[in-house]
Amino acid sequence: MRRTGTAPRSGPRPGGRSHGARIGLENLSKRYPGASGPSVEDVSMEIGAGETVVLVGPSGCGKSTTLKMINRLIEPTGGRIRIDGEDVTAIDPVRLRRKVGYAIQSSGLFPHMTVAQNIALVPRMIGWSAARIRDRVEEMLDLVGLDPGEFHDRYPRRLSGGQQQRVGVARALAADPPVLLMDEPFGAVDPITRDHLQDELIRLQRELRKTIVFVTHDFDEAIKLADRIAVLRERSHIAQFDTPEAILTHPADDFVSGFVGAGAALKRLNLTRVRDVRVVAHPTVSVDDTLPDVVRRLDACGRDEVLVLDLSGRPRRWLRRADLPDPPGPLDGAGTPVDGATVGEDATLRDALEAVLTNGSGRVAVTGPQGEYTGVVDVGTLMDAVHELLEDDRRRAGRDTDGQGWEG
Numbered sequence: 001m002r003r004t005g006t007a008p009r010s011g012p013r014p015g016g017r018s019h020g021a022r023i024g025l026e027n028l029s030k031r032y033p034g035a036s037g038p039s040v041e042d043v044s045m046e047i048g049a050g051e052t053v054v055l056v057g058p059s060g061c062g063k064s065t066t067l068k069m070i071n072r073l074i075e076p077t078g079g080r081i082r083i084d085g086e087d088v089t090a091i092d093p094v095r096l097r098r099k100v101g102y103a104i105q106s107s108g109l110f111p112h113m114t115v116a117q118n119i120a121l122v123p124r125m126i127g128w129s130a131a132r133i134r135d136r137v138e139e140m141l142d143l144v145g146l147d148p149g150e151f152h153d154r155y156p157r158r159l160s161g162g163q164q165q166r167v168g169v170a171r172a173l174a175a176d177p178p179v180l181l182m183d184e185p186f187g188a189v190d191p192i193t194r195d196h197l198q199d200e201l202i203r204l205q206r207e208l209r210k211t212i213v214f215v216t217h218d219f220d221e222a223i224k225l226a227d228r229i230a231v232l233r234e235r236s237h238i239a240q241f242d243t244p245e246a247i248l249t250h251p252a253d254d255f256v257s258g259f260v261g262a263g264a265a266l267k268r269l270n271l272t273r274v275r276d277v278r279v280v281a282h283p284t285v286s287v288d289d290t291l292p293d294v295v296r297r298l299d300a301c302g303r304d305e306v307l308v309l310d311l312s313g314r315p316r317r318w319l320r321r322a323d324l325p326d327p328p329g330p331l332d333g334a335g336t337p338v339d340g341a342t343v344g345e346d347a348t349l350r351d352a353l354e355a356v357l358t359n360g361s362g363r364v365a366v367t368g369p370q371g372e373y374t375g376v377v378d379v380g381t382l383m384d385a386v387h388e389l390l391e392d393d394r395r396r397a398g399r400d401t402d403g404q405g406w407e408g
């Protein structure tokens with residue numbers, strides 16, 4: 001496995017630069033007016049610059065309250081919040097908004113404002129010039145994969161749920177805050193869109209290295225996104241705060257095990273990315289190639305199938321010998337369209353396995369950031385990875401029963 005110890009997955013690396021800020025929660029508490037007891041009690045937590053921390057826990061345990069105290073949408077009744085060492089528990093909330101972006105479920109976009117106006121909200125509030133705001137809105141739309149020409153002047157009701165969430169993330173990042181708070185941001189979209197948005201967030205985070213605090217109900221989402229997961233019990237008491245791997249392999253107690261649920265080894269497929277396994281080269285041809293070119297390629301590589309790439313190098317069709325026109329003729333449309341059935345390098349092995357099993361062909365094309373072909377992963381490689389995880393678990397279980405402990 002790629003990650004070891006507690007090093008943040010997306011945080012500062014040697015030679016790399018984090019654009020995030022450290023967050024310190026010190027004995028943070030919240031008692032709502034009239035409540036019989038605190039909803040959050042004495043939470044202390046250190047979050048590294050550039051780290052993604054996910055808060056999970058049962059409904060009502062205080063996740064959202066904890067999160068909203070970090071940008072003081074909810075005022076703490078006790079304790080302190082520090083951002084890069086600065087005590088922000090009492091600073092002007094407008095200054096705090098520059099440091100802390102916020103994205104929520106159902107995007108929270110203002111329906112009477114266009115996409116551009118929504119994204120421009122915080123930059124306007126903090127007094128950026130019109131020209132700077134205009135450039136920033138375009139940049140943010142690009143960043144979240146929405147064409148500025150198409151989406152700039154649309155109103156939120158004319159966007160899909162996934163597009164709304166993208167705009168919500170663009171808005172949260174518009175003023176370039178070092179900290180991003182996300183409260184179940186993908187909770188209201190369908191599972192496939194949710195998967196895509198998670199992949200996008202991982203890609204963004206690799207580039208931006210913000211400090212992200214993310215709340216979810218979904219433990220699989222936590223595994224996929226987190227450098228560290230805080231499993232919370234009632235009043236936000238921390239049951240365990242550690243890497244996904246450590247929580248999956250060594251849950252602190254029955255409460256945490258209950259959260260991890262069954263199939264911990266397979267859940268770890270969510271921890272390994274396509275870029276971490278053997279991506280192999282597959283013979284390719286171009287859409288421009290003629291039938292004799294393709295036959296030559298097939299003969300030369302000794303395989304039964306080539307991948308047809310478009311002129312930008314993106315996978316277009318799988319072409320087998322049996323698909324070739326007989327009698328010989330033009331190749332247009334021959335073979336099986338790829339139709340988006342590819343995985344990115346940041347996709348998890350679980351996504352890749354799903355793709356391989358769904359298309360039934362035993363392999364899936366891997367693409368780079370611009371959708372360009374980079375190789376293929378096959379079912380054999382994926383099965384090896386599953387096997388390795390299960391073996392790893394068995395070895396650890398053996399060591400634990402020997403009384404040595406897994407770090408021993």
Ligand SMILES: Nc1ncnc2c1ncn2[C@@H]1O[C@H](COP(=O)(O)OP(=O)(O)OP(=O)(O)O)[C@@H](O)[C@H]1O
Binds near residue numbers: 033039057058060064
């Ligand atoms: N404005 C409020 N006034 C009084 N009590 C509140 C208020 N907001 C939340 N609470 C209470 O505080 C506790 C924690 O709520 P919070 O929303 O932080 O939990 P959560 O873990 O985010 O829940 P969920 O997962 O269901 O969203 C709950 O018992 C809730 O009823």
